[in-house]
Amino acid sequence: MLLTLNANLVILLYMNSLIAKLLSGIIGIGIAAYFLKPGVTYDGSFKTILLVGLVVGLLIFFVRPILSLITLPLRIITLNLFSIVIMMFIVWLVDCLFPADMFEIFGINNLFFTTLIIWGTEKVSSMAFK
Numbered sequence: 647m648l649l650t651l652n653a654n655l656v657i658l659l660y661m662n663s664l665i666a667k668l669l670s671g672i673i674g675i676g677i678a679a680y681f682l683k684p685g686v687t688y689d690g691s692f693k694t695i696l697l698v699g700l701v702v703g704l705l706i707f708f709v710r711p712i713l714s715l716i717t718l719p720l721r722i723i724t725l726n727l728f729s730i731v732i733m734m735f736i737v738w739l740v741d742c743l744f745p746a747d748m749f750e751i752f753g754i755n756n757l758f759f760t761t762l763i764i765w766g767t768e769k770v771s772s773m774a775f776k
Contacts, residue, residue, distance in 0.1 A: 668707075671703030678759070730762075737764065
């Protein structure tokens, strides 16, 4: 009985983390598309923001831990500043996955600021779901 209760608690914690990552991806992409208007463009559909945000959230949940483990020595040397590069890679990967007329980020500056916005919303949503 106690083992199933602990297993259910672990599953609930992972689900909260997944929900937090998905929400942070959706909200972060929406904020970036609104405030970085000439640099982050989309086709004007809410479905596009929702889809791009979901993909960003899923990649943050599944791929970022693997990339963080692989790049552990670089993160130790740079005092964890390399994690921003990992996040920028994930956002760039999402930018490459979608066609240019659907979603596009122009330039490294807009990619960096979009990454910072997503990172900030992720930190806020992870604190809210704890």
